[in-house]
Amino acid sequence: xxxxxxxxHKYGDNVDTDVIIPARYLNTAxxxxxxxxxxxxxxxDFVNKVRPGDIMVAEKNFGCGSSREHAPIAIKTSGISCVxxxxxxxxxxxNAINIGLPIMECDEAAKDIKDGxxxxxxxxxxxxxxxxxxxxxxxxxxxxxxQNIIAKGGLINYIKG
Amino acid sequence: xxMTMSQKILAAHAGLSQVKAGQLIEAKLDMVLxxxxxxxxxxxxxxxxxxxxxxDNEKIAMVMDHFTPNKDIKSAQNCKQVREFAGKYEIKxxxxxxxMGIEHALLPEKGLVGPGSLVIGADSHTCxxxxxxxxxxxxGSTDMAAGMISGKAWFKVPSAIKFELVGKPAPWVSGKDVIxxxxxxxGVDGALYKSMEFCGDGLRFLNIDxxxxxxxxxxxxxxxxxxxxxxxxxxxxxxNRFKGEPVEYTADPxxxxxxxxxxxxxxxxxxxxxxxxxxxTRTIDNVGEVKIDQVVIGSCTNGRLTDLRIAAxxxxxxxxxxxxxxxxxxxxxxxxxxxxxxGLFEIFVKAGAVVSTPTCGPCLGGHMGILAAGEKAVSTTxxxxxxxxxHVDSEVYLAxxxxxxxxxITGYITDPExx
Numbered sequence: 001x002x003x004x005x006x007x008x009h010k011y012g013d014n015v016d017t018d019v020i021i022p023a024r025y026l027n028t029a030x031x032x033x034x035x036x037x038x039x040x041x042x043x044x045d046f047v048n049k050v051r052p053g054d055i056m057v058a059e060k061n062f063g064c065g066s067s068r069e070h071a072p073i074a075i076k077t078s079g080i081s082c083v084x085x086x087x088x089x090x091x092x093x094x095n096a097i098n099i100g101l102p103i104m105e106c107d108e109a110a111k112d113i114k115d116g117x118x119x120x121x122x123x124x125x126x127x128x129x130x131x132x133x134x135x136x137x138x139x140x141x142x143x144x145x146x147q148n149i150i151a152k153g154g155l156i157n158y159i160k161g
Numbered sequence: 162x163x164m165t166m167s168q169k170i171l172a173a174h175a176g177l178s179q180v181k182a183g184q185l186i187e188a189k190l191d192m193v194l195x196x197x198x199x200x201x202x203x204x205x206x207x208x209x210x211x212x213x214x215x216x217d218n219e220k221i222a223m224v225m226d227h228f229t230p231n232k233d234i235k236s237a238q239n240c241k242q243v244r245e246f247a248g249k250y251e252i253k254x255x256x257x258x259x260x261m262g263i264e265h266a267l268l269p270e271k272g273l274v275g276p277g278s279l280v281i282g283a284d285s286h287t288c289x290x291x292x293x294x295x296x297x298x299x300x301g302s303t304d305m306a307a308g309m310i311s312g313k314a315w316f317k318v319p320s321a322i323k324f325e326l327v328g329k330p331a332p333w334v335s336g337k338d339v340i341x342x343x344x345x346x347x348g349v350d351g352a353l354y355k356s357m358e359f360c361g362d363g364l365r366f367l368n369i370d371x372x373x374x375x376x377x378x379x380x381x382x383x384x385x386x387x388x389x390x391x392x393x394x395x396x397x398x399x400x401n402r403f404k405g406e407p408v409e410y411t412a413d414p415x416x417x418x419x420x421x422x423x424x425x426x427x428x429x430x431x432x433x434x435x436x437x438x439x440x441x442t443r444t445i446d447n448v449g450e451v452k453i454d455q456v457v458i459g460s461c462t463n464g465r466l467t468d469l470r471i472a473a474x475x476x477x478x479x480x481x482x483x484x485x486x487x488x489x490x491x492x493x494x495x496x497x498x499x500x501x502x503x504g505l506f507e508i509f510v511k512a513g514a515v516v517s518t519p520t521c522g523p524c525l526g527g528h529m530g531i532l533a534a535g536e537k538a539v540s541t542t543x544x545x546x547x548x549x550x551x552h553v554d555s556e557v558y559l560a561x562x563x564x565x566x567x568x569x570i571t572g573y574i575t576d577p578e579x580x
Contacts, residue, residue, distance in 0.1 A: 023549075064383065
């Protein structure tokens with residue numbers, strides 16, 4: 001998994017884990033059930049609109065709030081191939097890597113890219129390309145071992161080898 | 162170059178004499194925590210990687226607090242899974258209904274965390290234990306699983322922001338007002354990835370419950386941890402309680418901080434965070450007329466005995482306003498007993514409030530106090546995100562126990578001075 005390409009679902013600042021996966025659905029650890037309610041309290045139609053490979057873009061402090069790993073699990077299982085944000089809340093950042101959800105921090109891209117744009121991300125170079133406008137952005141790529149964790153589908157698979 | 166208090170605890174647990182901000186380290190853990198929501202995910206990970214033992218059955222705590230007493234069949238299944246895991250691996254600090262409390266009220270009370278401890282917990286409010294001079298931080302379930310197996314976790318050493326608290330707070334100004342004021346000032350990502358280190362001579366006016374409340378909400382400013390120096394107030398609290406060996410760390414005089422703030426506690430007013438972010442703060446003098454439907458007093462932020470005493474002081478001999486539901490959640494079984502023995506429950510019930518068993522329920526919109534569309538609640542909890550306490554069109558206003566209790570009497574957000 002060196003690059004991904006997909007259509008953008010765009011959100012603003014401080015997207016919190018309660019809107020990513022409301023606590024009323026935390027009575028299950030089933031990835032599919034969690035994905036069925038992903039983004040429900042901020043974007044009711046998300047689960048109907050999202051297609052495998054789509055990309056989520058948001059501005060600052062994405063994933064703030066709870067430590068629930070259910071949040072990146074719901075996003076990943078819904079089909080999202082990468083989340084781009086200006087900044088991530090720290091527990092979400094760690095959880096995303098640990099479960100193998102690709103994330104990219106890039107303030108300029110996060111602010112520029114619009115809902116519905118077609119975007120591609122190269123994880124090796126950190127280059128984000130807005131295929132709709134032709135504009136490119138440079139994010140800091142993850143070091144190889146983090147890329148490997150994500151490529152293996154998370155920390156546990158990485159450790160198991 | 163000197164180290165902050167947080168850096169010193171991390172260095173000691175990594176077996177290093179020196180660490181600096183940004184450095185990646187692997188450190189030994191004194192306690193690994195999970196609850197009934199996050200532990201099942203961690204157990205699935207644990208079993209998925211075919212682990213067959215835990216690193217130390219006395220250094221893992223599992224607290225069934227979020228959806229207990231079980232709110233539905235799925236929650237019951239989750240608790241059953243954790244109960245069976247705890248039985249199989251002889252987890253000493255497994256707390257079920259009857260012994261449980263809200264995890265971040267329970268662990269300090271049971272003496273499972275204390276000065277110098279390094280703690281991770283699969284719950285974002287694990288940062289609470291910084292009040293006791295511990296380094297503690299929230300993680301996800303995968304990190305919890307890895308911690309249960311190896312007794313270690315990797316950390317990026319955080320930089321820090323220093324908050325020097327000076328002066329004496331006015332009556333009705335509590336730890337909750339201090340932390341809401343700070344979050345309003347620096348924003349919900351104002352301390353992102355960083356430590357919030359508190360110091361100053363104003364600390365002597367903040368009791369342990371105030372400090373636990375302040376450290377608890379460090380995460381609401383995005384912080385990795387919040388931490389207080391160990392003083393006589395901490396020592397007195399931990400004496401004959403903390404089961405470990407307390408180690409007191411102090412920040413070096415030449416420790417580097419990204420920013421330093423001085424906060425004069427004597428100038429603070431009761432503070433309220435408006436929907437839908439903890440940073441949307443206003444002092445009680447600027448709240449305007451906000452009519453409310455529900456009041457929640459409790460949680461890992463404000464469900465401790467001093468919080469309940471303050472609520473009782475305000476509610477004594479008064480009646481809850483018609484049309485307002487006032488729900489009170491003591492944090493642990495011990496707090497529940499103490500509050501009952503002090504006669505606080507009689508005050509609450511005579512005022513028209515209800516008293517619940519300890520649970521996280523209403524704080525996160527789980528159960529025991531869900532809001533309908535259009536309803537507003539004043540709550541002593543820690544988050545007021547969209548849909549946090551129920552319907553996506555409901556609203557939560559965060560405040561201290563004093564403000565919450567005063568608001569319950571009038572039906573509007575109210576200055577405790579005025580009831």
